[in-house]
Amino acid sequence: MASADLRDEVTCSLCTDIYTDPVTLNCGHSFCHECITSTWDFQSSHPDKSAEHKVLEYYCCEDAACICVSCSLAGEHRGHQVETLNEASEKKKEKLRNILQKLTSQREEAEKSVQNLEELRRQVQGKAAGVTEDVTALIRNIREEPEALEKQVLNEISRQEEQVSLRVSDLIRPLEIKKEELSRKMSDIEKLCDMMDPITVLQEKESDRDDYCDAEEDTEEDTERRNIMTHDVGDLDVDLISVTLYSGLAGIVTRIKRQCRTLGASDMSLDINTAGNDVCVSGDLKTVSWSGLDQRRPDTPERFQYSQVLSSRSFSSGRHYWEVKVSESGRWMVGVVYPSIERRGWKNRWFKNHYYVRHDSKKTRLPHPPSCQRLGISLDYEAGRLSFYELCEPIRHLHTFTAVFAEPSENSLTLSVLAGFCSNNHILIIIIIVLKP
CATH class of the missing domain: 3.90.20 (Hemagglutinin Ectodomain; Chain B)
Structure with missing residues (x-):
């Protein structure tokens, strides 16, 4: 009996002879090299022939292995979910096609x-x-x-x-x-x-x-x-030489400033009809400070209820640049808004020794503390870009907002400067260069 079992272990199930140049498949079964090779060749050229010539015709889904009939019925894969090789192959191909489709889409997105x-x-x-x-x-x-x-x-x-x-x-x-x-x-x-x-x-x-x-x-x-x-x-007219030199230099400086002001707006002034009653506006309409006292200005539809003031000009196109001088103490805000300022606006704010930027009720604290009292504001209307700079040495970019500058009923932006809500009577000095429709 033992002798018969031993013979079975060394016998090829295809030719029923002792193994000649034996090979072992992934499923664990062994065959003669020539027998298994000829069987595979036959399967490839005669896919419709009887199952007795087929060796590996199933796929074990649990172990992800190609197996023969014996393994699926009585071997270690017994009871496992198995599929024919063709079914398993088609399912895998379908998955691969889906993956390929996703990869193709990702590649197209990457290429775009x-x-x-x-x-x-x-x-x-x-x-x-x-x-x-x-x-x-x-x-x-x-x-x-x-x-x-x-x-x-x-x-x-x-x-x-x-x-x-x-x-x-x-x-x-x-x-x-x-x-x-x-x-x-x-x-x-x-x-x-x-x-x-x-x-x-x-x-x-x-x-x-x-x-x-x-x-x-x-x-x-x-x-x-x-x-x-x-x-x-006579003698050299040094005074004439000096006048020629200094007037020439002054002319050069003026022309350079004119060339550098390609982004600049013309002379701006405040619209006192918009100023809140707790802010003071200078006689030249260039400076605003918080007073805390009721200025008893007439009530007009344009006037703000809060410490805020707008200018008498607006822009609906082009590139513009302003500089604003702010106080070292107190609290203040400077920003660009639509006429519907209660709803939307772009602002840069200083509070508790930090800069904050705000748009659509979304506030962001900037990483750098203030280092000087002069701000530069650059507006590119068509590009939809509004940038704030600190005019220290060197100039430091604070923040840039990007948006489509348009409003259904009003097509103009307003640069709004808000005199801060100071409770300690600090004077807020701001050289106002602001916009208003």
Whole structure:
């Protein structure tokens, strides 16, 4: 009996002979290498033949293994959920197709994102090229204008120097002639002085001439004549040179400011009809401070109930820039809003030594504490971009809002400055540059 069992273990179930070059499949069964190879070849070329030629025809779902009939009926996979190889293969293919579809969709999304990023990079590169050209042109003009001014001032100095030099030459010419005449006279007199014969000296009538004797008299008139001569020569007009230089520099600065103000708005003023009754507005309508006292202004539909004020101008297109000076103490808010300010607005706020930004009731605390009292606000209406900057050294970007700046009934933005709700009587000084429809 034992001998029969041992023989079964070394016998190929396909050829019923002792194993020749045995191989073991994944399911644990062994066959002759030639037998199992020929059986697989036969299955591939005759898929419709009888099941006795089929070896691995099932798939165990629990163990994820290809098995034969024996394994599914009596082996270690007995009782497991099994499927035919074709069924299991088709199910796996279906899963793989779904995965492939998802991967294809993800790849398309990734490719679209890459294209969008590439387009963004091209736009940024184009914009950078344009800005670079503008900056280069501005700096070139800034360089050229002082050089032109330097040339103008140096030419003025040279002109004055040449003018003085010509006057000096005109005055020197007759003096040189006079000097030669005086030298001749001096030589004659020296000869007489050197003569030893007194008779000869006394008989020389030339020495008694008036023009010889004139040298003995140096009157005040002669001194005054020399002084007038020196005055006529003149000197460099340093005041004129300075005025030319400083006026030229002032003109350069003015032109540079004008070029740099391409983002700037024209003169802005506050609309006192919108100012809350607890804020003071300066006479020039540029500064607002919190007072805490009722200003008893007339009640108008435009007036705010709170410590807030708007300007008398609005913009519905273009690029604009403002600077606002704020108080070091107290609390304040500055922002850009629609006319429906009660509902929406973009604000930058300082409170308890921190910056906060707020939009649509969503408040965000910025990481950097305030470091100066000047803010820059840049609005690009078409691009839908509103940026806040702290004008310290160097300039620091605080926050940028992005939105489509439009409203169904009103097409204008309003820059609103809110004088803070101070309870400690700190004065809130703000140089107001604000917008209002």
